[in-house]
Amino acid sequence: MSTKTPTSFEEMDCAFPSSLAEALDLMADESTRGRPLAGGTDLMVQWESGVVNRPERSISVKGLPELMGISEAGDELVIGSGVTHMQLRSSDLVQKHVPSLAEAATTVGGFQIQTMGTVGGSVANASPAGDLAPSLLITEGRVVVANREREREIPVTEFWQGYRKIDLQPDELIIRFHLPKKSAESREYWRKLGPRRAQAISKVMGSCRGQVLDGQIQSFRVAIGSVAATCVRLTGIEEWLLNRPLNESTLAEVEKRVTEEVQPIDDIRSTADYRRWVTGRMVRGFLENWLEPA
């Protein structure tokens, strides 16, 4: 196999398998393996700008039937990796059971991107600014990946291993996500701060899932993106909050503790100082929602 890097899209080979089995067959062998290409909304841009070298071959997984669909399985939602942002945001099941994920999907890019871009692509792209990640993290669900031989399950919380680094072998594809539903008593919230009100890559964003009973916090999970190399769960504050009363002194302490828990950086979209402060404010804002009737 030659090792030359194609310099244009025309020079690339693209395989169009018609089933998952066929796709995994291609992935199994080094000579036929290629870069998985779903909606292409990340890859096409990365190739064109030179951030990522064009691979000699890509394998289109867009629309493979086995990767599509959103269904219920007991206490879980099962979401195919090929599901698009548009399908996510329009799904009654997602809106009901993981509402912050549906809301996050509405804020990804514009209609064109939402129509082409997929959950699998977003997760595999592993950007710390990937808007779907927080909602996946707070469900404590599982990612199912597969190669030709077998399937493998990984907790979502362990899937992102570092900056743009994921737990995926070269012969594997992401197949689906199992996401525990929120309970009827719990609520989810989502907030995204971007440089503008639409079509924006996040400066900071996050989701939470929690339950408050008689003014006392029963459970609280919160994940924030764009403040570290990966999207992160703020486990420190989550633990601290358990069984605390939801009142002003708790909220003030939350702000303080959260700013100590995150280590964001300066970049083109925002500053470390602002991000640190505003993350605390966002978590406060999430919690304040429980002070109002649902």
Next chain:
Amino acid sequence: MTVQERGAYRVIGQGIPRLDAADKVSGKAEYADDFHVPDTWYGAVVRAPVACGKLKSLSRDPAFDWSQVAVVTPEDIPGNNIVDMMGRDMPFIAHDEIQYLGEPLALVAAPSLHVAKQAAAHFKVDVEERPALLTLQEMVAVYKEDPAKLHKLSGQTIRKGDAASALKDADIVLEREYTAGHQEQLYIEPQGMVAIPERDGTMFIHGSMQCPYYINPELCETLDIPPEKLRVKQSAVGGAFGGKEEFPTLIAGYCALLALKTKRPIKMIYDRNQDILYSTKRHPSWSHYRVGVMKDGTIRAIECDFVLDGGAYTTLSPVVMYRGILHAAMGYRCENVSIDGHVYRTNTFPNGAFRGFGAPQALWAWESLIDELAAACGMTPDAFRLKNCLHEGDVTPTGGLLRDSVGSPEVLEKTLERCQFAEKWQQCSRGKSGERLWYGIGLSFFAHGSGFTGDGEARMKSKVALDLETRADGTPIVNVRVSSTEMGQGTGTILPQVAADALGIDVTHVDYPMPDTFKVPDSGPTVASRTAMVVGSTIYSAGQKMKADLESFVSETLFDGQPTELVENQFRAEYDNRSIPFVEGAAAYLASHGPFRVYDQFKLPDYVKWDQENFVGDAYPAYAWGCNVAEVEVDTLTCEFRVTKVTAFFDIGRILNPVLAMGQVQGGLIQALGYAMMEKLAIKAGKYDADRMQTYVIPTSVDGPEMDLHFVEYPWDHCQPGAKGVGEAPMDGLAPAIANALEAASGVRLRDLPLTPERLFEELSRSQRLTA
């Protein structure tokens, strides 16, 4: 002369659909990249790898296949290796000193873009790198220490009265600094050009541009060809905003030099990334004021340093700075004014024309400061402005008399009333603690000089022509022949409207072919809010001449010498009421005389006097006036803020097409909103960090506020139809109005653009006003 009442016009003042709408909507309009000339090669630029340094050698990688590649280096330039703009300090291709990252070192062409790009990447460049001066902040720091350490590109002063001693008499003196950063035009269609060497030695340049008569003559010296051998034609243009004013000369030059070398057509279309990295931006600015006021709000003295970051070469920077200093103390009465304008070199791509041309930078600072001055006198921003604003009969900072068509104070009064400024001002939050949302309202008021600055129009003497010709289908048509371009703003519609009105015919009988220097006289560049006013009025008088000639022809040949008038598409005989349609009379004319061309030339009124050396007199023949009010809401949870509503009145003189004029205002305000709140470029290792649309963020439609926009009409009295220009004024005042509103909301003032949540957070933390 006094202009006619609005009702006297039939076509002028109608919001007719754009004449180019069908072509653009159906995809028929031909943009630069739509030209497919056989045997065309594609050009690319070999770019300098450092922002400042000395080129030691340039060599080609012998391993690369050069057989299909043409290369142009400075030795291949037939004429002088100079871009013939102001300063004459910019080489077409750098050969010794390198002044910005990406400065051309050689040009290449190949049968495919792909090979051309590859070839450009296979040069070996040996440079001796030198320390570069890159940012406005670095430049200002050196300036404060010792301006002589900077490389000066241009300077100009304005002196009126005695500002230094008047400052000493003032009750209160405020000293303030404001900055604004780069802004990218971000037109939809990137820069693109095609150069075709014709068999007779003509070089035919066809592409995306604002000013065909800049490219000719600017390229003649480089190509060493006479002007009559350089033909420049505009293609459909997908937006320009000043970004296609002077820059196209460069890309046209690259194409033409490669075309001379290869004897083939050459095409260059920048992709977005190259376009952002290697084309002009709005000049970053630093304004430093010392202003003295009396306790009653009288402005005693204004001292101002207005400093622009010019980028690497002079290009148009002097004129941008001129417009800046002419607006830096404009709008209000003051006897003692002293302004020093400077442009210094930094090692970035030369900054250039952008909608407003220095005025938005100057007004950003000045209109912010006006609010600070009002507060210092214990006055409200509206009362302070009403007290000091210029009226008809007042004089400008250069001593020019505001003779007529002065929309001040009406735009100010009307806006204040319309948005209930005084009541809402009382309701502003001013950083009150414990509130989730802060509300603020802010104001700006300004004039924008119409037409070229200073002696520009007097030197330009814009020429226009109207051609009565026969269309392919045999019917007569009046073609507007000007070099003024349609770039999305509506020139191709308003100029036919003006011609139609002057002639007394419907606009269906008038057309606007794309400007081609082999066919049109030089009506000047399409810049400076000058086209409607200067070119429009000259077309009007040309139309009147053509009308008179056609009337006398019809009178003599068809109506037995009776007095004849062309009105509402009919030639009418005065005595026996006979009439014939315009097309019939015009066809008769064409049959007997053939095509008929009428020329006219713009002339400034004699009362316009200007001393270009001392900057004294009428800097502009007339001004557009505007007032913007912004209302903002700050989310104190995150310091995010948004503009919820903009109320504005503009006096742009006679409105030629209300729909297009409103489009200019709406679009300009959104562009100003981007300038105010989000657009920014930092420089990392000599390179703009935001080099794509992902990172260079402009407003989307949902970022736009509710807009309540209105016109008042104070036509310019000197000529028909009395337009004063609408292109730039909407860019001028929104940034300071938002900063003023933000202060009313938060209690802190931001003096650096853009205004972002990060900056607000910083200021609030500094002043310990962050609330729970």
